[in-house]
Amino acid sequence: MTTVDVGRPAGRQDGVSGWSMRTIIGVVVAIFVLFFVIPIVWLLLATTKSAHALIIENPFQPGSIGDLAANWKQLFDFQDGAVTSWVGNSALYAVGALIITLVASIPAGYAMALTEFRFRRLLLVLTLIVMLIPNTALVLPIFLELNVVGLIGNPLSVILPMSFFPFGVYLTYIYFSTSVPRDLLAAARLDGCTEFQVFARVALPLAAPIVALVAFFSFVQNWNNFFLPFVMLPSSDGYPVQVGLTSLLASTPAFNPSSAGAQSVQLPTLALATVISVLPVLIVFLFAQRFLVAGMTAGGTKE
Amino acid sequence: MSYGFVAPYTALVVAFGVLPALYAVFLAFTDNEGGFAGIANFTKVVSDFRFLPAVAHVALYLVIWLVALVVLVSFLAVVVHAVRVRWLSRTLRFVFYLPGALAGASSVLLWLFVLDPTASPVSxxxxxxxxxxxxxxxxxxNLPPVFAIIAFWTGAGGWIVIMYGALNNISPxxxxxxxxxxxxxxxIARRIQLPMLRKWISYMGIMSLAAGTQLxxxxxxxxxxxxxxxxNDYSLNQLAYQxxxxxxxxxxxxAISLLLLVIALALSAVFVTRGGLFEKD
Incomplete structure (x- = not known):
C-alpha cells in the first residue's frame, strides 16, 4: 500500500481550537478501536477460562491452559465428536466449491476479456447483474429448484451453488482485459499454438495473482456461508461448522435454559467453538488485507 | 473454442442464476397444483399479519445501519488517512479490518456474549x-440497533480500508x-476528500442496502x-423460510423471495447503469 505523506506538520496556525479538535477526534477514534478490538480479545481470553471464572472474574484476566484443555475436551466430546465432522464438512464444501469456481471462472473471465464470441456481451451483463445480487437472495429459489431434482441433503446441493461465483469471473475479466495485451496472444497463435495452448501456456501463467485473489474471496465466502447450508442440509451430520454452531447454541443453558442436561455446553466452550469456526478465515485474513482492497477496488480505480 | 472456455461457467449461471429466478417466478404465479394463480400468492403474503412488521423491522435496521456506515466509515477513513505516523495508520486499518473475518453465525455468537450482561466484557x-x-x-x-451494531462491527473495516485506498488516489x-x-x-475533508469519495460511498451504500434486505x-x-x-419471523427472509x-x-x-429478488435486481441494475463504476466495455 502506498502511504502518501502529505506532510509537513500542519496545524501551527490552528492554535488552541485545532488542538482540542484533535483531542476530540483522537478520543473518538480510540473508542472505535476499543469497539473493534474488545470483542475479539475477550473472545480469545474466554476460551481459557472455566464457566465459573468467566462470570465472576475480571473479563480481561486470562484463564489457564488447563481450563482451555477442559473446554477443548468438552467441545470435541459434544455429540460424539460432531464438531470434528462439521469442520471437515466445512473444509469439503469450501474447498470443493473453490476448485470448481476456479475451473469455471478463470477460463470464462479469460474468454470474455480476450476472445470474441456471440453472446459475449450478454454473458458479461448477466455476470455484472448477478454479481451485485446478494448471494442469499437466490437461496430459497435454488432450494425449490434442487428440491425438484432431489438433491436436497446431498453435499452437491451446497457445493454447486457456491461454485457459482460471478464476482470471480468479473475479477478475472478485469484482470485479463487490463493487464494482458492481445498482441501477446496473437503472437502465440502465429507460432502455431492452439486456442487451448494459448490459454494454458501464455495467459494462465500470467494470471497467478488473480487466481489467488479469486481463491481468497471464494474460500472466505464459502466458509462463512450460513443460509445456503442451513436450508439445503437438514441433517446434523452434513452441517458445516457455521451451521453446527446453532446446535451448540441450542445446547447452551445460558442462552437456552431448557437445554440443561448431560450434553449441555458451557459458555467458554461456546466461545472456543466460535474461535474454531473462524480460525481458517482469520488466518487467511491476516495475510490478505492487500487482496481485499485489490479485489473490491478492481475496475473502480479508473478516474 | 471460446465456447469451451465459458461453457462450465455458463452452465453455472443458468443453473444457479437464471433457472432458479425463473422457477421462482413460475411458483409465485401458480398455486400448489400448478394452475395459474395470478397475483393471489402476493396478496396472500402481503396481507399476512407478519409481513408488514417484517418489512418495518428490516427497514428500520437498514436506516440505522446505512446512516452509521456512511457517516462513520467516511469519518474513520479520513481520520486514518490523516494519521502521519505510518505504523499507527497501518495498525488502525488492521484493527478495523480484522473483525471482517468473523462473518455470519460466528459474529452473531460473539455478540451474544458481548450483549449478555452476566458474561460480557462490557457488562x-x-x-x-x-x-x-x-x-x-x-x-x-432494541433489535434494529443491535443488528446494525453487529453488521457495522463485521463490515465497516473492509470499507474503511477501501476508502483509505481511494483517498490515497487523491493527488497530494x-x-x-x-x-x-x-x-x-x-x-479539506469536506470540500475535497468527501466529494472524491462519493462514488465509493454510493457503491458501499447500494451493496449494503441490497445485502441488508436479506437479513x-x-x-x-x-x-x-x-x-x-x-x-422466528422477524425478517422477510425468515418469513419466506417459514x-x-x-x-x-x-x-x-x-412470492416473498421474488419480492426480495426484484429489490436486489433493481438496486444492482441502477448501479450498473448509473453508478459509473463499471464503465469498462
Whole structure:
C-alpha cells in the first residue's frame, strides 16, 4: 500500500481550537478501536477460562491452559465428536466449491476479456447483474429448484451453488482485459499454438495473482456461508461448522435454559467453538488485507 | 473454442442464476397444483399479519445501519488517512479490518456474549444503560440497533480500508495547494476528500442496502438463543423460510423471495447503469 505523506506538520496556525479538535477526534477514534478490538480479545481470553471464572472474574484476566484443555475436551466430546465432522464438512464444501469456481471462472473471465464470441456481451451483463445480487437472495429459489431434482441433503446441493461465483469471473475479466495485451496472444497463435495452448501456456501463467485473489474471496465466502447450508442440509451430520454452531447454541443453558442436561455446553466452550469456526478465515485474513482492497477496488480505480 | 472456455461457467449461471429466478417466478404465479394463480400468492403474503412488521423491522435496521456506515466509515477513513505516523495508520486499518473475518453465525455468537450482561466484557456499560439480563437487552425494540451494531462491527473495516485506498488516489498536490490557501483539515475533508469519495460511498451504500434486505442469520440465531422472545419471523427472509418449511407453501415462499429478488435486481441494475463504476466495455 502506498502511504502518501502529505506532510509537513500542519496545524501551527490552528492554535488552541485545532488542538482540542484533535483531542476530540483522537478520543473518538480510540473508542472505535476499543469497539473493534474488545470483542475479539475477550473472545480469545474466554476460551481459557472455566464457566465459573468467566462470570465472576475480571473479563480481561486470562484463564489457564488447563481450563482451555477442559473446554477443548468438552467441545470435541459434544455429540460424539460432531464438531470434528462439521469442520471437515466445512473444509469439503469450501474447498470443493473453490476448485470448481476456479475451473469455471478463470477460463470464462479469460474468454470474455480476450476472445470474441456471440453472446459475449450478454454473458458479461448477466455476470455484472448477478454479481451485485446478494448471494442469499437466490437461496430459497435454488432450494425449490434442487428440491425438484432431489438433491436436497446431498453435499452437491451446497457445493454447486457456491461454485457459482460471478464476482470471480468479473475479477478475472478485469484482470485479463487490463493487464494482458492481445498482441501477446496473437503472437502465440502465429507460432502455431492452439486456442487451448494459448490459454494454458501464455495467459494462465500470467494470471497467478488473480487466481489467488479469486481463491481468497471464494474460500472466505464459502466458509462463512450460513443460509445456503442451513436450508439445503437438514441433517446434523452434513452441517458445516457455521451451521453446527446453532446446535451448540441450542445446547447452551445460558442462552437456552431448557437445554440443561448431560450434553449441555458451557459458555467458554461456546466461545472456543466460535474461535474454531473462524480460525481458517482469520488466518487467511491476516495475510490478505492487500487482496481485499485489490479485489473490491478492481475496475473502480479508473478516474 | 471460446465456447469451451465459458461453457462450465455458463452452465453455472443458468443453473444457479437464471433457472432458479425463473422457477421462482413460475411458483409465485401458480398455486400448489400448478394452475395459474395470478397475483393471489402476493396478496396472500402481503396481507399476512407478519409481513408488514417484517418489512418495518428490516427497514428500520437498514436506516440505522446505512446512516452509521456512511457517516462513520467516511469519518474513520479520513481520520486514518490523516494519521502521519505510518505504523499507527497501518495498525488502525488492521484493527478495523480484522473483525471482517468473523462473518455470519460466528459474529452473531460473539455478540451474544458481548450483549449478555452476566458474561460480557462490557457488562459495566450494559448495567449503566439499565440492562441487567440478556433478555432485557434483546427486547424487540432494541433489535434494529443491535443488528446494525453487529453488521457495522463485521463490515465497516473492509470499507474503511477501501476508502483509505481511494483517498490515497487523491493527488497530494491538490491537498497541499488547499493547505497553502489556508484550508483547515476539516475544510479539506469536506470540500475535497468527501466529494472524491462519493462514488465509493454510493457503491458501499447500494451493496449494503441490497445485502441488508436479506437479513436472516442474526434474527434466526437470536430467536434460538432467546427462547423465541425474538420471533422466528422477524425478517422477510425468515418469513419466506417459514412459508417454505413450516407451512410447506412453496408458492408463498417464492412470492416473498421474488419480492426480495426484484429489490436486489433493481438496486444492482441502477448501479450498473448509473453508478459509473463499471464503465469498462
Amino acid at each position: 459495566g456499560l450494559l448495567h449503566m444503560l439499565g440492562f441487567s439480563s440478556f433478555v432485557q437487552v434483546i427486547v424487540p425494540a 498536490d491538490v491537498i497541499e495547494a488547499a493547505r497553502i490557501d489556508g484550508a483547515t483539515v476539516v475544510q 436472516f442469520v442474526e434474527p434466526q440465531l437470536l430467536s434460538q438463543a432467546s427462547n423465541a422472545i425474538v420471533p 412459508y417454505a418449511f413450516q407451512q410447506n407453501d412453496f408458492n408463498g415462499a417464492a
